[in-house]
Amino acid sequence: MTHTAAKPYTRRWAALAVLSASLLLVVMDMTILNVALPEMSAELKPGAVELLWMVDIYSLVVAGLLVTVSALGDRWGRKRMLVSGFAVFGLASVAVLWADRPAEVIAVRALLGIGGAMIMPSTLSMIRSLFTDGRERATALGIWAAMAAVGGALGPITGGLLLEAFSWHAAFLVNVPVMAVAIVAGLFLLPESRNPAPGRWDALGTVLSVVGMVAFVYAIKHLATEGPGVSTIGAAALAAITLVWFVRRCLRRQDPLLEVRLFRSGAFTSGTLAALTTSIAMAGMMLLMVQWMQLVQGYSPLQTGLAMLPMAAGSAVLSPLAPAMAARIGARTVLAGGLAIAALGFLVLWIAPTTYPWVAVSVLLIGAGMGSLAIASAVIMSGAPEEKAGSAAAIEETSYEVGGTLGVAVLGSLAAVLYRAGLPESATPAVRESLGGALAVARELGSSDLAVQATRAFTESLEVTSLYGGVLMLVAAAAVWWLTPARLDLASAHH
Incomplete structure (x- = not known):
């Protein structure tokens, strides 16, 4: 530790505010893009591959760099890494003003990915070194996780508001003033911390x-x-x-780059598994939900954002409460129970009629289930000694990133296969490609039958995909219950 023992006690909660706010923004940025995509596609006219890269490049870069950046942060200083990440993120957000071709937007998103990779694990490993008391740390990580959930929900709403008033560039520019404030606050409020003996x-x-x-x-x-x-x-x-x-x-x-031996701890493994599966199910469903709301229900971007609010509400209420619940009924029950509640949310979409009131119930349950995952971070961090905080944070962040990617790829492609199966044999490639393509063709031909067929096929694919998402979450809940030590006490996890 390079800072004195007195320092964490004076400004640690103010420091947590800086860390949580920066995480809020990075998560918002990932979800704002989902709302901005239709407008960006209309203006930039990217091909199918370019569109894929516009969405993908961010997670590819973050996933690729997380391990290296965390190990560098442990050596170079986590505060330095974080503040540099803020600067990269801010500069990349300004660069979008000059991006008027798909390739340039992809480059900007790649830069944002570099900034995101510098910010995400640094916030987690700094919380680990700021909060030495186990109970306080569990609370701090609960707040941190709540911010991630709120960011995920505020993203579409903020994106919707910005898009109704400005062009899609605004979805990126909103980062700039916040990053400027984060840099100043970070320099003043955050103590420097690094691994005292990093090795070669x-x-x-x-x-x-x-x-x-x-x-x-x-x-x-x-x-x-x-x-x-x-x-x-x-x-x-x-x-x-x-x-x-x-x-x-x-x-x-x-002195490995990534402390893989952490997986010997059952608690560490179960926390990571919970993070991975939640993020698979969430990313896949968010993608399909947003399309369903905008294309099937005809919601504007802002209405879509507001329609997803129950998810944020469920999560924001339960995230800060999760550590206290874990102290009372055990971390294992809260973690596995959260996955089971989220699974129930997915199954509601499969069982109940797909109308907005039922969708609201579904996303509320999913959000509540995610809220209890606030302790996944505390479980993961409790399974790691402090000098390995960077490694633990990198593994957790990697599981979120890879989970998000898997979710979009696996559940997204499953939904696409089901959607195509619901279309008539005679459907043209444009119709089979996506619901957006089908509706555009239907408008050109003036065929209301085609539009009805395509929306029905899409809605059915959403329902069946929810069933798979729910089953995945139930399997994960069982595995987490089995892996987590029954008497795991987060408050006494000092190491």
């Missing part, structure tokens, strides 16, 4: 982790859109080779 830098491990993660995420995404083609199988093989090599290398070294 592993250059080969760095290359393996970046190549492996990018290839892995790329393979998942392209398997979804193109099926098992040459490039997809090649990327999957490359990912398998490099990631296995990376893990073996980490296990052999005294």
Whole structure:
């Protein structure tokens, strides 16, 4: 530790405010894009592949860099890494003003990904070093997780408001003033912390982790859109080779780039699994939900954002309460129970008629289930000693990122297959490609039958995909219950 023992006690809650606000913004930014996409597509006219990259590049870059950036932050200083991340994020957001072609938007999103990768794990590992008391840390992580949930819900609303008043560029520019404030506040309020004995830098491990993660995420995404083609199988093989090599290398070294041995702790593994599955189910469903609201129900971006509010409400209420609930009924019950409640939310969409009141019930339950995952971070961090905080944070963030990618790829492509199956044989490629394409063709032809068929096919695909999402969450709940130690006490997790 490079700061004195007195420092965390004076400004730690103010520091938490800076960390939570920065996380809020990064998460908002990821969801604002979903709302802005239709307008961006209309103006920039990207091809199918370009559109995919506009969405994907952010998570590819974040997933690729998380491990390296966290290890660098542990050495270079987590505060430095965080404030630099704010600067990169802010500058990338300004650069969007000059982006008027799909390739330029992709470049801006890649830069935002670099900033995001610098910010996300740094906030988590700094909370670990700021809050030395286990109970306080569990509360701080609960607040941090609530911010992530609120950011996810505020993103579409903020995006909707901005898009009704300005062009899609505003969805990016909103970051700039907040990042400027975050840089100043961060410099004054955050103490510096780093790993006191970092050991030698592993250059080969760095290359393996970046190549492996990018290839892995790329393979998942392209398997979804193109099926098992040459490039997809090649990327999957490359990912398998490099990631296995990376893990073996980490296990052999005294001072690995990523502390893979943390998975020996059942608590650590269950927290990571909870983060991964929630993020798979959430990302896939958010993508489909937003399309259903805008294309089937005809909601504006702002109305879509407001319609998703019950999710934020459920999460914002339960996230800060989760640590206290865990102290009373046990972390295991809260973590597995949260996954089960979210599963119920998904199953509501499958069982009940797909009308907005039922959708609201569904997203409220999903949000409440996510809220109890506020302690997933505390469970993960309790399974890691302080000098390995960066590694633990990197693994947690990676599981969120990879989960989000898997969700969009697996549940998204499953929904696409189901959607196509619900269309007549004679449907043209544009109609089969997406619901947006089908509705555009229906307008050109003046065919209300086609529009009705396509929206029905899409709604049915949403319902069946929800069933799979619900089953996934139930399986995860059972696994988490089995893995988490029954007497895990987050308050006494000092290490």
